Amino acid sequence: MEHLPILVLVISFICLLSIGTPVAWSIAISSLLTMLVSIPAMPAFTTVSQRMATGLDSFALLAIPFFVLSGELMNKGGIAHRLIAFAKTLVGSFPGGLALINVIAAMLMGAIAGSAMASASAMGSILGPEMEKEGYSKEFGAAVNITSATTGLIIPPSNVLIVYSLASGGASIAALFLAGYIPGIMTGIFLMIVAAFWAKKKKYKVGKRSSLKQVGKTFIDALPSLFMLVVVIGGIVTGIFTATEASAIAVLYSLILGFIYKEITLPKLPQILLDSSATTAIVMLLIGSSMCMSWALSYENIPQDISSGLLSLSDNKIVILLIINLLLLFVGIFMDMTPAVLIFTPIFLPVVTKLGLDPVHFGIIMVLNLCIGLCTPPVGSVLFVGVGIAKTTIEKVFKPLLPLFIAMIIALFLVTYIPQLSLWLPSLFNL
Structure with missing residues (x-):
């Protein structure tokens, strides 16, 4: 019993x-x-x-609906086109140029919009047809789009890192945001290396080298969008405003930008608000129910039992982190990221803190780990979006996805066992 x-x-x-x-x-x-x-x-x-x-009675959680809305405004406000144009001038002439453009643009779009779904949707619909036209297989294009879209959940601002802060009992959101930069960029670079090798092997077409003038022009076009990162992250890190206040500023900034670019008009606003409300409702229901499960787990002393069980297997940090990573990779296959973070943070965090791991470092490990689950069936939401936009099937996408998965797993284990990859930037700002 x-x-x-x-x-x-x-x-x-x-x-x-x-x-x-x-x-x-x-x-x-x-x-x-x-x-x-x-x-x-x-x-x-x-x-x-x-x-x-x-479970929803938290000031920090107010940041989520605002960041969701700012992401929706960014997605509809012509940001993606400008980021793709800028990325094209940077890496378009390298092997697999269009695939590299997809990764860089997804990292920038994810960093600005904070949504893997928005990134996969925008990049897939804009770059997918262009890649096919240049002779790339639609399956390879979909695989690159699916995996690169998840980098925006590690590179801030990220709703999932806010959720982790809540579940961990107070890990600094500013520290988590800074901690995500190096792991997120490193994951993107690994994906680009794999994409370049695959493209070279398949002999995909290489684009023309851009002039400095073209690079400068596209950079200036994309600069207002990129400046939002400086405003939001800079404001949080310097203590000018909280993450919640930053999310409201992000909405105002992206709305003004959409009107300046003439991509957002007043008649379009009701649908944008409706779409962001629907997304927010799903996320908040998941958070509420997950907080309920966390309480039930705590009431039954299940986290303590699991913690004791894991520590009885070994007191070696390397072994315990390997077991936790394998468990989270398995969990990510069957569970969406938000409930997984809320349910498993109270279970695993006491274990790793006993071994001397920083909660901020563990947050990045957990989010990066669960990003892989977003690209796997049967629950992988980003996988289904990417496959749907590319008009292909999961079976056909699996082969080009496999080396990209391996790149993400290598990045995960480097982040797991080299804490400074996550903690160096927060330590610079004394966070």
């Missing part, structure tokens, strides 16, 4: 997912069933509803 709550939780959650229940409701219902094992029905129902509500 001692392990009954964890059995009820795991079995009910898997069964609900297998019959097609949405992830948020699967989490909430399995949490309720777990609590019904230990406490009477009325307190269990009351606790579930209370925890879902109080």
Whole structure:
């Protein structure tokens, strides 16, 4: 009977997912069933509803709807075209130039919009047809787009890092944002190396070298968009405003930019607000239900049991981090990133902190790890967006995806075992 709550939780959650229940409701219902094992029905129902509500009662979480809205405004405001044009002048003449453009533009777009879905959608619809025209296979184009889109979740501003800050009990959002830069850029570089080798092997066409004048022109065109990074991240790091205030400034900045570029008009605004509201509602429901499951796990002492179990296997930091990474890679296949961060942070963070790991460093490990899950079936949302836009199938995309997965896993293990890749920038600012 001692392990009954964890059995009820795991079995009910898997069964609900297998019959097609949405992830948020699967989490909430399995949490309720777990609590019904230990406490009477009325307190269990009351606790579930209370925890879902109080889980969203956080000032930091206000940043999410604002960043979602700013990402939507950026996506519809002509930002992607200008970033692609700038990236084209930088790397268009290298082997696999269009694939490299996709990676760089996705990193910039993700850094500005903070959304892997927005990046995959924008880059796929703009660059996909162009890559096909130049002789690239649509499967290779989709694979590059899918994997590069996830870099925007590590490079700030990132909604997932805000969620991790909440789940960790107060890891600094500013420190997490700074910590994401080097791992995110490094992952992008690894993806570019693999893409260049693949393109050279397949003998894809190489573009013309751009003149300094063209580089300068496209840079000036993209500069207002890139300047948003300076405003948002610079303001947070220097303490001028909080992450939540920065997200509101990002909305105002992207709205003004969209009107200046004449890509956003007043008649388009209601649909943009509606789309961002729908995305926010999904994210917030996931957060509320995940906070409920976190409480149920804590009530049943499950994190402490797992922590003791892991530490009983070994007290070697390298071994424990390897086990946690393998578990998170497995979790990422079946669970969306937001609930995974909220549920597994309270489980694994006590383990790694006992081994002397910095919570900021672990946050980057966790997010980078779960980014890989966004590119894998059956739950990989970015995978489905990328495949859908490219009008191909997962089976056909899998072959070119495999070497890109390996590049992401190599980046993950470097970040895991070299803490300074994450902690160097925050330490420069005493965060």
